[in-house]
Amino acid sequence: MSLKVTDMSPSIGSEVGLGREALLAGTHTAQIRELLEKRGVLVFHDINFSDEEMKDFALTLGAIQDGSTYENGIFKVTFDPEHNPQGLTYLRGTLEWHIDRTDIDVPPLGSMLTPRVLSPAGGQTEFANTYAAYEDLPEDEKRQYEGLRVEHRSEAAISKRVENPTEEQLAAWRSNPPKLHPMVWHHQSGRKSLLLGATASRVDGLDEAESDALLERLMDWSERPEYVYQHNWRMGDLVIWDNTGTMHRVVPFDMESGRRLHRVTLEGVESIQAVA
Numbered sequence: 001m002s003l004k005v006t007d008m009s010p011s012i013g014s015e016v017g018l019g020r021e022a023l024l025a026g027t028h029t030a031q032i033r034e035l036l037e038k039r040g041v042l043v044f045h046d047i048n049f050s051d052e053e054m055k056d057f058a059l060t061l062g063a064i065q066d067g068s069t070y071e072n073g074i075f076k077v078t079f080d081p082e083h084n085p086q087g088l089t090y091l092r093g094t095l096e097w098h099i100d101r102t103d104i105d106v107p108p109l110g111s112m113l114t115p116r117v118l119s120p121a122g123g124q125t126e127f128a129n130t131y132a133a134y135e136d137l138p139e140d141e142k143r144q145y146e147g148l149r150v151e152h153r154s155e156a157a158i159s160k161r162v163e164n165p166t167e168e169q170l171a172a173w174r175s176n177p178p179k180l181h182p183m184v185w186h187h188q189s190g191r192k193s194l195l196l197g198a199t200a201s202r203v204d205g206l207d208e209a210e211s212d213a214l215l216e217r218l219m220d221w222s223e224r225p226e227y228v229y230q231h232n233w234r235m236g237d238l239v240i241w242d243n244t245g246t247m248h249r250v251v252p253f254d255m256e257s258g259r260r261l262h263r264v265t266l267e268g269v270e271s272i273q274a275v276a
Contacts (some may be wrong), residue, residue, distance in 0.1 A: 003031055007039070012129040012246070013229030014039040020047050023238075027059035032240075036110060037189065040129045040246040041229055047238040049114055054238070054264050062109060063267040070265075077185060078260035095127060096198035097247040102152040103176040103199075106268035110238040115233045117260040121252030126230045128145065130193040131245045133222040134184065145194075148183040150215075152199040152274065180204060183218075183246070183270050186271050193245045193273065196222055220225035222247065233261075244270070 004017030017030060023044065031157065036042055049057065051074045055126045058073075059062045066073050076083045079091060102108040113125070134142070147223070154176050183203070196218055203211040212259060230251070233237055243266075253259055 117255040
């Protein structure tokens with residue numbers, strides 16, 4: 001059975017016409033995984049999953065993450081200290097373009113979100129397709145970037161949004177050591193994508209001015225409208241994105257609005273370091 005799919009732009013984002021029962025049944029797992037890699041972001045309206053249902057659906061796609069920042073597999077994306085006491089500071093980094101967990105060799109495959117409380121204004125989530133951004137580069141630039149490596153630091157993203165951090169905050173942000181990754185991610189599928197975002201702090205082997213100019217140039221390229229999809233949340237939505245082939249960020253909103261989305265994260269399946 002083929003899926004009813006409506007592309008929302010040429011390069012990224014598709015609305016998928018499946019209901020909650022079909023998603024939970026897991027009969028379309030292979031098609032959803034293929035479409036996710038191809039389109040970067042999948043949108044399902046009027047799903048209204050509970051936390052347990054969202055986890056059950058996620059398990060049809062792969063293993064899910066848990067840990068100290070999760071509650072039984074659910075991460076609460078919010079600045080509301082009642083629901084995420086630690087999030088007020090480090091979640092500010094989500095206002096910048098990023099790929100989750102560039103501090104490790106095998107980042108999450110993807111994540112899914114459903115809203116619980118929406119902000120009156122702002123709070124949309126934007127996604128940028130880093131497969132398409134790479135594929136559209138001129139051939140000489142592709143060759144130039146193949147051998148480059150970029151240092152990623154968690155602190156680099158958060159510090160852009162937090163003024164005058166305390167020593168304790170700096171120590172927490174620096175608890176994960178910097179990670180040197182290829183600028184071009186060679187995927188198991190044979191495709192390639194750019195590995196960028198606000199965690200990218202410097203290009204190895206270039207002086208500071210050259211490094212900053214190149215990273216800025218590639219970020220400007222990757223943020224072009226043809227590579228970006230902005231999701232305007234409505235209650236009941238379920239959105240899944242491919243964390244290995246997209247960047248994402250949240251549009252600024254009132255941090256005291258109580259905005260809260262619940263997230264389930266799929267375990268990673270391929271290393272950035274493994275060159276096909």
